Amino acid sequence: MDPTRGLIRTTLNPTARIAPGLAGRAAFELFTHPVRRSRVRASEREVHGRAATERLAVNGKAVVGYRWGSGERPVLLLHGWRSRASRFAPYVPRLRALGLSVVAFDAPGHGDSGGRTTGVPEYRELALSLQERYGPFEAVLAHSLGVCAAFGALADGLRAGRLAAVSGVSRVGFFPAAFCAGLGLDAEVERALRERIERELFGGDAGGWERFDAARRVEAVGGPVLVVHDEGDTVVPPSEAYRLREAYGERLELTITQGLGHSRIIAEPTVVDQVIGFISAGREVAVV
Known part of the structure; x- marks a missing residue:
């Protein structure tokens, strides 16, 4: 067992029963x-x-x-947690060959950007700010946490013809649950963490959980969706992909891969081919 995880667990679990606010603040950090x-x-x-x-x-x-x-006909790339924009390198020349521009960013606390922390709402704000510079997007390509942010942004005014989602999280509520489960933290810690998230990331709005739940805002997200997920993904389980498929029905194309896991899948040549084909199919489709 990782001794650091053990220390976190044995510190935060009893603290949450005595001082939930303190445990929530520590877990949030x-x-x-x-x-x-x-x-x-x-x-x-x-x-x-x-x-x-x-x-x-x-x-x-x-x-x-x-x-x-040049910024014309842009495609937006949204990377995942502890990742960076350069992970999409296999896609860039292929998208440029289609006559598309590519725009991306390193989220705060990631890559070459400043800051130490970030969350889905900051991804959303950055995506919307890039739309102000370059106009609506031909497509959005996202991975992992970036998928959750992409759906949230699309439901809140981001305009894109289609969305390609790889190893994606369908709802922001997945994150605190997975975080606490991974560290062996109990229900009291998760409850305190969720309260802190509502206060710090959602500005006190309990509706933030629904706002960043793609399955609950289907009508607000236009255009076709491609979801690619590996059946052996141990970071984000494929149940997240199936949840999206159930919500979006025939508008969503689902591909389940084998043996690619959570991270390697993004650069797998067959996955790159499929994503490029999906984006290419929408080149003449008007942005919604």
């Missing part, structure tokens, strides 16, 4: 802090180095944005 930053991999350097960089900001945090192309 751990929950929103990525711990480590991913570096640009050797296979990503050439594509990463060709990007034009720009400065963004959210909640006082400096954020690095990336653009490949």
Whole structure:
């Protein structure tokens, strides 16, 4: 057993029974802090180095944005937790070959951006700010946490012709439950953490859980959706993908892969081919 996890568990579980506010604050700090930053991999350097960089900001945090192309006919990329925009390097030249521009960012606390913490609402705000610069998107491609943010942004005014979601989380409520389960934290800690999330990330609005639940806002999300998920994903279970399929019905195309896990799937050539084909199919479709 990881001794750090054991220490967190044996500290926070009893604290939550005595001082739930204190336990919630400590859990929140751990929950929103990525711990480590991913570096640009050797296979990503050439594509990463060709990007034009720009400065963004959210909640006082400096954020690095990336653009490949002029900004016309943009595709938005949203990376996952403890990841960075460069992970989408296999997609960039393929999208450029279609005559599309590509825009992305490293979220706060990730990659080359400032800050130590972030959450789904900040992804949403950054996506909407990029829309102000470049107009509606031809498509959005998202991975993991970025999928949850993409659905939330699309329901709140982000305009895109279609969404490709890889290894995605369907609802923000998944995160505190998975976080506490992974550390062996009990129900009292999870309850305190959820209260802290409502206060700090949702501005005291308990409706934030529904606002970032893709299955509950189907009518607000237009356009076709592609979901790709691995059956052996141990980070985000495939039940999240099936939940989306049930909610969106025939409008959602679901592909279940084998042996790719949660992270390797994003650069798998067959997955790249499928995503590019899906986005390409919508090139002449008007943005909704």
